[in-house]
Amino acid sequence: MRIGTVAKRSGLSTRTIDYYTQMGLLSFERSASNYRLYPESVLETLKEIQLLKDRRMTLDEIKVLMDMKPVSSPALQEVKEEIAHLQEKILSLKEELSEAAPEERHMIKEEIQLKMIPLLQLMTTLLS
Incomplete structure (x- = not known):
């Protein structure tokens, strides 16, 4: 889905989504016409980011946490x-x-x- 759709469905601004993308918090692919296309799972990622922000974590701390290799247990x-x-x-x-x-x-x-x-x-x- 395109950034406008993500913004509308998440309640965040396109500027915030763009910033999170630039930080490497959100993954995307490019369309043939060079638009960023986000997977459906981006909405869950945004909820997780908000939850961590509510716990007073900085975006840099969230990035480190999200970059850690998940343990499957x-x-x-x-x-x-x-x-x-x-x-x-x-x-x-x-x-x-x-x-x-x-x-x-x-x-x-x-x-x-x-x-x-x-x-x-x-x-x-x-x-x-």
């Missing part, structure tokens, strides 16, 4: 899917917390903190 894929699902739930909970009463907000935060300790310990063990 079913367990790793499952963990990645669970992390993505958890991120969605956390964003949803964050919205709920903004509307919750202060006491309820405090109780929820306390409960999350208690549940995070074993998870953080497990992640630290995994990554060391």
